[in-house]
Amino acid sequence: MRTLRSIRHRLGLLLALPTGALVVLGATGTAAQAGRWSAADRTDRQVALVAATEEFVHQIQRERGLTAGLLGGESGFRVQLTAQRTTADTSRRTLDDRLAAGPPGADRIRAALGRLDGLAALRGRADTGTATRAEALGFFTDAVTALDAAAFADRGGDGDQRLADALTTLHALAGATEAAALERGTLNGVLAAGAFRNGDYPAFVRIAAVKEAALARAPQTATAERADALAAALRSPAAVTVAGMEQQALDGLQGGRLPVAADDWWRAATALVDDLYRVQAQAAADASARAAALRGQALRTLLADAGLTLAAVAAAVLLGVAATRSITRPVAALVAGAEDLADRVLPRAVEDAQNGREAAAPALRTGAGATAELAALEAALGRVAGTALHLAVEQSVLRRNTTESLANLGRRNQALVTRQLGFLTALERGEHDPGALANLFELDHLATRMRRTAESLLVLVGEGSPRRWAHPVPLGDVIRASLGEVEDYRRVVLRRVDDALVDGSAVADTAHLLAELVENALAASPPDTDVEVFARLAEDGCLIAVLDRGPGLDEEELARANARLAGRESFLVGREGRLGHYVAGRLAERLGAAVRLGAAPVHGVSATVRLPAALVAPATSRAAAGGVPA
Structure with a gap:
């Protein structure tokens, strides 16, 4: 941990802990908001898929009714049926394009669309008259039921009650519209045939009851505006006509041939179904608007949380940098001052003292903005610097005096030894006794060593050797x-x-x-x-x-x-x-x-x-x- 030896790194580590905790908390909150935004975006795309699915369902509901009428024996529906098939295919392609984007629930819708794999074959048999009304009604009804179940499989609203109510209302209206459309197709085939046959009457009664129950459920969760629109659709002339024709059909059960024309029933019932579908589309728009509002709100909250988190982290970093600099910069100034004191001020003061000049008092500066503690440290180091200068000057003077004393002593010893060597040389020249001459040589050798010792003292104090040779x-x-x-x-x-x-x-x-x-x-x-x-x-x-x-x-x-x-x-x-x-x-x-x-x-x-x-x-x-x- 060599890097933690500096104040900068230790302060960085100290500030990193709360900053890291702040980042974790901010990231957690931002992640939660991101999850809410993702859920809102998923719901928005899901509602858009429901609307596209119900549009396709509306088209195949109409094709179902026209197919039932054609198979009931009313050939006048053939032209309308051909055009309706084209419209239904166009709606299917629009739905497929939306599914290609991969919205939530797309896999369920694709699986439900598998119920329509035999549509082309059914259409061919309907055109040749080899299919029955019950077969056609069952084929289309199974597909519509599967698509409605897939579209509304997830309508929790992600915790928002208004969105949940809007989706519940949309589901109820989809059920009511389907019941009305199924009633239209069933009775259209009966009227085209001229009378109820086999199980037509019980099926018609059951469908009418389902329609009434669905229409009764829809206002329970609908907004006042959607409830009023539904009530207006049920009071419209088309609705009144449909109710009258229903009663005529029921009353005509015992008389054999029904007194209502299939073409008249188809126009009135289609007008009612279209009115109900418009209310359903409005409910889908309400749900989509609410989902979009939730997504926008979640996005704004996400951006606000992310911005606050980034701002808090940036502020923490800036404060940490400022706090670190408020300490490290004065300390660096003290370090620079101390280095200048050691490298320049003290040597110059010592030189001034040796040359007899007055030494300048050293000064250390931390710069502006230093804390009280650093100011106290600056004063203490200033006193230390003054004491160091005083001691350095004293030591310099002492060293100078010592050096001069040693040099004087060395020169005196060298002079004495040189005189001694000269005296011994004179004695050696006049001595002829071998024993005495040997003793003189030993004294000469000893004196030579003494001269080296004296010169060593001069060398240590910086004096040069007096002995020089020209060659x-x-x-x-x-x-x-x-x-x-x-x-x-x-x-x-x-x-x-x-x-x-x-x-x-x-x-x-x-x-x-x-x-x-x-x-x-x-x-x-x-x-x-x-x-x-x-x-x-x-x-x-x-x-x-x-x-x-x-x-x-x-x-x-x-x-x-x-x-x-x-x-x-x-x-x-x-x-x-x-x-x-x-x-x-x-x-x-x-x-x-x-x-x-x-x-x-x-x-x-x-x-x-x-x-x-x-x-x-x-x-x-x-x-x-x-x-x-x-």
Whole structure:
């Protein structure tokens, strides 16, 4: 969880929880509204399918009546029947087009339309007179009943009472219209035949009763407007005529031939059926309008909920971003100020203090709009910065004084040792006793080591070596001079040293650097082993290697030693007392050389020094080289 370490990400996570809960709640409400809109849209398309189905039912009801009249013996219906079949087929194609769109209930309507698969065959037998009236009436009535049942199989209204009442009214009116249309077709066939035959009379009475019951049910759930329209249709002249003809037909049962003409009955009954169908169509329009209103209302609510949810989420995100920025920006300003304090202000203040100038007081700024807590943090960090500046100036002054004291001490020691070496050299020249001369040589060697120690002190405080040579010096002489500055130099073996010249300005520092590495190698090696020195020329300079036979160093110790050699650690903070590493690192930096410790090929430690090509050249003329004084 590395990303949660920042204030920005933690605040983001903190604000993400309530924002996520808000999104879930908003999404749940929006999904519920989407479900209501989907249900309303489904109902709207379902009502439109019911209307299209009832239009087709109305056409085949008329074809049923004309077919019954033709089969009853009234040939005058043939022309009307032909035209009606064309109208019914057109209505069927319109219904099929609507079904192709896949509205709710389409599968049920398609299944009910299967009842009409034998329509073409029935029409052919009706034209040739081989079909019976009962067969034709039963075929069409079965299809109409199946279509009505499929159309009104789902009329719950999706919880809306007005829509449910409108669908119930539409269903009742469809039943009443079907009963009136069936009565029209049944009696049309009877009148065409001239009298009731077989079971015609009971069927006619039963149909009339069904019609009256359906007409009585329709006003129960109808609106006042639809109830008035139905009442007007039942009081129309066509309705009065139909009622009179019904009574005449019933009264004429005992007389044999009925006193009503089939053509007159057909016109009056068709006018009544058409009036009832218009009321039914109006009820269908009411249901469709209510469904469309519900869909529009659900859509508006859905859009409002979605908009509120998006607005709430956007507001939460904006507030979260603003809250995060109100914290992160001042903190970032403090961080930038602290970095500027560390990288520029404090070093400049230290430099001013070292040069005797007054150091400017540091200041940290969070910028406008910071909270009280951040303002307090700014004040606290400002005090910390002031204290840090004060301590840095004190340390700088202390370091300067310490450096000057050490440099003075080093120069004094170097002067004394140099005088001592001169005095010993004079004694050596005048001494002829071998024993005394050997003792003088030992004192000379000891003084030379003391001079290196004094020069090491000067190196640590940044002072240059006073020893300079005007001419290049052979690399072998430089290495031998370094051996003269270490104890137990007899254990050092020069394995291979290429013939090369070292620039005179780098001779003293190079010999001093090698003396520090060789002395460390001698200290790390057992007393009965040798330290080996190799020096090879290369295109990019000269590589000098010092190999000891000691126990070696682990990876952590090597890393710390290389850090000291690379100058990444001050000798003032070192705790291991290995000043030779710090001296070697300062000398390598001064020479532009690279010093590194590593594991030796067999065991022990290998110290390598890579002198740059500018300081080393192949020895082409030994006569041009100067010697290294003792």
